[in-house]
Amino acid sequence: MIEKVDCIVIGAGVVGLAIARSLAMVGREVIILEAENTYGTHTSTRNSGCIHAGINYPQGSLKNQLAIRGKNLLYQYCPERGVSHEMTGKFIVAIEDEDIPVLHELKEKANKNGLEQIYIADAGQIKEMEPNLNCAGALYSPTSGLIEPHDLMTAYLGDAENCGAVLAVNTKVLSGEIFEKFVELVVSGNPKSKIRCGLCVNAAGHGAQKIAAAIKGISLETVPKQFLTRGSYFVMYGRKPFNRMIYPLPKDHAISVHVCPDLSGLNRFGPDVEIIDEVDYSFDAERVSFFYDAIRRVLPDLRDGELQPGYTGVRPKLSLKQATSNDFVIQGKNQHGYDSIINLYGIESPGLTSSMAIGEYVKALAGII
Ligand SMILES: Cc1cc2nc3c(=O)[nH]c(=O)nc-3n(C[C@H](O)[C@H](O)[C@H](O)COP(=O)(O)OP(=O)(O)OC[C@H]3O[C@@H](n4cnc5c(N)ncnc54)[C@H](O)[C@@H]3O)c2cc1C
Numbered sequence: 212m213i214e215k216v217d218c219i220v221i222g223a224g225v226v227g228l229a230i231a232r233s234l235a236m237v238g239r240e241v242i243i244l245e246a247e248n249t250y251g252t253h254t255s256t257r258n259s260g261c262i263h264a265g266i267n268y269p270q271g272s273l274k275n276q277l278a279i280r281g282k283n284l285l286y287q288y289c290p291e292r293g294v295s296h297e298m299t300g301k302f303i304v305a306i307e308d309e310d311i312p313v314l315h316e317l318k319e320k321a322n323k324n325g326l327e328q329i330y331i332a333d334a335g336q337i338k339e340m341e342p343n344l345n346c347a348g349a350l351y352s353p354t355s356g357l358i359e360p361h362d363l364m365t366a367y368l369g370d371a372e373n374c375g376a377v378l379a380v381n382t383k384v385l386s387g388e389i390f391e392k393f394v395e396l397v398v399s400g401n402p403k404s405k406i407r408c409g410l411c412v413n414a415a416g417h418g419a420q421k422i423a424a425a426i427k428g429i430s431l432e433t434v435p436k437q438f439l440t441r442g443s444y445f446v447m448y449g450r451k452p453f454n455r456m457i458y459p460l461p462k463d464h465a466i467s468v469h470v471c472p473d474l475s476g477l478n479r480f481g482p483d484v485e486i487i488d489e490v491d492y493s494f495d496a497e498r499v500s501f502f503y504d505a506i507r508r509v510l511p512d513l514r515d516g517e518l519q520p521g522y523t524g525v526r527p528k529l530s531l532k533q534a535t536s537n538d539f540v541i542q543g544k545n546q547h548g549y550d551s552i553i554n555l556y557g558i559e560s561p562g563l564t565s566s567m568a569i570g571e572y573v574k575a576l577a578g579i580i
Contacts, residue, residue, distance in 0.1 A: 216242050219396065219408040221384050221422060223250035225360060225566045226558050227414035228367035233570030234410075235374035237579060242406070243376060244398060246383035246418070251364040254416050255563065257492065257524030259444075259471045259479065261456060262286075262296065262356040263561040266303070266321040266329065273539045273572075275324050278561040281568035282354065288567060289358065292366040295474050301355035301456040302332065304346035306467075306508050311348040313460055318350055328354050343452040345511050355456060357474050360563055367566075384415070389428030394551050396426075410577055413554045417490050417527045423554045433547045435540055435556050438528040442482020443494060444521035445502045451476055452510050459509060461535055468505045479521060480506050486531065492523045529557035541569070543576045553577060 220231040223245035235241045247253075262285055265278035289296040305311050314331060321329045332351040337344060340351075368378060383399040394411040397403055413422050423434045451472065459467035471479045480502055485495075499518055507513050529537050540556040547554070553573055562569070 213395070213405045213407055215393075215407045216240055217408065218242075218410040218412070219244060219394075219406065220412045220414055222413070222415035222418070223368070223378055223380075224253055224255040224414065224416050225251065225364050225367070225563055226255075226416070226555065226569055227412070228364050228371065229566040229570035230412050230414055230573045231376050232367045232371040233567075233574045234579065235371040235376040237574070238374070239579065241371060241376040242408075243371070243378045244382045244384055244396070245378060245380050246399070248380050250368060250378060250380075251361055253490075254524055254527065255360050255364060257522060258360065258560070258563055259469065259482070260357055260360055260473060261301075261471060261564070262298075262358050263564045264301070264321075264329070264352045264355045265324065265326050265561070266352060267317060267461060267535045268324065268561075269536070269538070270324050273541065274561060274565070277539065277565035277568040277572060279325055280571075281561070281565035284567040285358065285363075285564065286356075288366075289363070292370075294362045294366050295359035296356060297474060298354060298356040299455045299472075301352045301458060302337070302341060302344065302346075303350040303352065303458045303460060304344065304509060305348045305460055306346055308347045310460055314348055314350045317460075328352070341453055341455065341457070343510060343512070344457060345509050357456070357472070358563070359474055363563075363566070384422050385425065387411070387422075387426040389426060389549050389552060392551070394426070409551060411552045412573055413552065414558070416558065417525065419527070419554060419556050426552070428549065429547055429552070429554070433542060434554075435529050437556070438531050439487050439490060440526045440528060440531070441485045441487045441491065441523050442526065443485070443498055443523045444479050444481035445499060445518040446521040447478040447480070447517050447519065449517075451478060453478075457509055461533060467508065468502060470506070470509065480518065481521065482524060487525065490525050492525065494520050494523055496520050526559040527557060528559050534560040539565075539569075541572065541576065550578070
């Protein structure tokens, strides 16, 4: 007998869980299918853990709308559900005097994009707030913050389960077919089994394109090509040179890395950008010399030996441009012709920040109130 369910969400990362929560909380029957043996083992726990303010995404883009909405939702939700987070603030810094006009342009862009709370910091403020920071000037974003992604996913899953949702782990979606009134998926197991649903949401991160391409009915022309970049993080123990996130200007991406303390006080530096062909989280400790050079631009007294290998994450991208130039792609009937399936592609940064807003967006796209 073929099992039937109202809604299936493929992928138990922060985005799939947020979508499952949003569907379950309006009374939908939801099963979350996850290939791994637990939730959140891929991109959702291999990131910087920043709540982005929504400063630098193209006006009107999904990233612009969903990051700002998602940030506001997170700051309401986290205290209610005891999710570790902190509105630490963030400095975006120009290292050279010649780059200070870029800070002003960025501020104007952020204001036009609907972000009011962002200021050019003066030298006195910078010295007082971050005495160790070397820079020529800085933009201060007070609503940027830090969050513990695993806590957030546990809260989303808890909400979804309290409304009857079920997480099926070790359940990989292999293929499927779209019929007039339902989608049928083939899932791993011995033997493989079939499951039908009225609504299928493909939120499988790196796996989204592969799944969509294996579902009969989805035109391959609607499936965007995926590019992968690996970002490595080095960490530092023992002292805390900065209290807030420090982001050298985005234009410096090739020569700079971000400084992101985590909520336990660990200093994290990264990610850098390395183009790769397959999802591979291996860590190349040789990259450390690039990190010393990049970090000393903002923290000149960084001593040899202070950086230790951290971890890596892999961005599922739709082009090799910076995350601020690419948009999320969320496809429903208008793009592929079916009411019964929604595909999410290229959910790189700021996907963690946007997760609750993506949950709302997908629910609305499915016509569910
Ligand atoms: C280096 C880095 C730094 C980042 N920093 C930030 C940040 O500071 N702030 C921010 O807002 N965002 C950040 N992001 C982006 C954010 O982490 C992602 O947008 C978000 O985690 C994506 O979540 P997801 O649920 O779509 O993907 P994932 O977490 O990858 O989850 C997808 C799930 O689908 C499952 N899956 C795949 N294929 C199948 C299949 N066939 N069947 C069943 N299950 C399947 C996987 O096992 C996985 O659990 C960063 C990303 C990276 C890589």
